[in-house]
Amino acid sequence: MRFSRFFLPTLKETPAEAEVISHKLMLRAGMIRKLAAGIYSYLPLGLRVLRKVEAIVREEMNKAGAQEVVLPMVQPAELWQESGRWEFYGKELLRFKDRHARDCCLGPTHEEVITDLVRREVRSYRDMPLNLYQIQTKFRDEIRPRFGLMRGREFVMKDGYSFDVDEKASGKTYLAMYAAYQNVFRRLGLQFRAVEADTGSIGGSFSHEFMVLAETGEDTIVSCTGCDYAANIEKAEVVWSEKGQIKSNTPSRPMEKVATPGRRTVEEVTTFMGIPPQQLVKTLIFLVDGQPVAVLVRGDHEVNEIKLKNLLQAREIALADEALIRRITGAPVGYSGPVGLPVKIVADQAIQGMYDCVAGANEEGHHLVHVDAGRDIHADLYGDIRSVTAGDRCPRCKQPIRLSRGIEVGHIFRLGTKYSEALKATYLDGEGQERYMVMGCYGIGVSRIVAAAIEQGHDESGIIFPVAIAPFDVLLLPVNVNDTVIREAAEDIYHEFLSRGVHVLLDDRDERAGIKFKDADLTGIPFRITIGTKFTKEGLLEIKVRGTGETLFVTREQLVQTLLNMHSERIPRCLQQG
């Protein structure tokens, strides 16, 4: 490709709308442009990267025995009503009516459609295992799209679905997909980690997320320093033991109400009373499927809403608003306490055995002291409802854990028979028995990977693409196209690369060298070959590696061999074929 003819509008300045690095750089490097909130056009450079990611995903899926299909993006409401998700999925599902006033939606995911397809075609255990996938634009009407491609409303996703005869076979498929995902992310050249995850609205019994490690990630990952346990914080289990609890063998003193005027937060109250936060019972009022519930955690802990939701098997939970809190507790926010509350009380396991602690008195400006959990707190339910903190231990091996940030780029689920039961997807087994198919589903955020790769690979000057997904392998940079020697050498090299199948971008623009160098750095092409005075005077070409900054000078004759020797996945393969 010739730069002079390439639609690559780079920007010197960052548009005001971009906040995170990948978004800024994708706009500046002319990869994407925004049409509306969370909706972007891919320009040629961005599309080339997207296509390379897709190609790797496709190859690995095919290798793992999955077959590619393309399912409709517009879907009838009936299917979603059948699965129950027409109600459940919420406003993220973009709904509309066609000209006949039939309810439709844009596909945010395709469990319904694929299950419908398979239930019509597959009747026998002989037709399984069956594993189908597609790479397609999805639409989810996110409440708050953000960070450019990181959380768009429209995004490219690989979604795959497997159908097996039983749990055992499904587990095998799951493992095969797990391995395929490892291969995908390894080949993409990303630093990543597979973690145990919550299953969210997709449902099912078991799942792993694939996280690209990056500070800007929206997810927190808990990983063990001793073993290979890793989980999303939404899911990570808390190891609880009686040890380390504040306990005493002496009987409690009676509860007592003390004035704590104006002290509402944990910090304010504990500082005021001169106690550690572990000695406070934090009481939060939640609205669980419309019912108020008091949720207790220790002062130094945070409620994990996902765990709470799962424990209560609730559809929807949210913190209560000020008015409701006042109605239930009789006090403003900051003075809620478990003693005498007329609602269901759910407590974290760490609350058990808390002794001589402090809690809100359900009265403005007052707290209770000498509260003994066993005597004074009558929880309806104890469970693991808090998030792991940095001080916790690994639930597997009890070694210290570590918290880090990640971007979720893949998610695999074991669905069991959730959808096959809802949609009556059955087959006949060897004994002629009708059985439900056992499903799995497997997603990869293709467009998000592009953003994640940039989050992980960039410097002050611009993008540093992994070789595997770079839009071009090589950038040829003739410093001055008005110099005949330089221009002809560039054309010569350009044509050799083209004939060898190397993806090469020739910056044949009649621009100053500085502009070309800046664009070269910005667009992140792994290898830059500069043809300048060093060539006209000494016959030397400069190879610069974008990622490492390493530069070396070679003759025209040495060029191909040198690139061949340089460590990269793609370049050698192309060059060798030539």
Place this chain on the structure above:
RNA sequence: CGGGACGUGGCUCAGCCUGGUAGAGCACAGCGUUCGGGACGCUGGGGUCGGAGGUUCAAAUCCUCUCGUCCCGACCA
């Protein structure tokens, strides 16, 4: 949806508080010089100041409504 910020040539922003003939830099077009890290000079084109309504002799500026965008929270590949 709750909280915050912001909409002024293609981009980055000033002007608004204190109403009085729309500005700068970059980008773009032409000419000249320059030519290995976002050059310089001269000339030129381009904005009904997001939109609607109001106040006023007069609105980018003040008021009301509205649309859009971004950030923080609930959602998720």
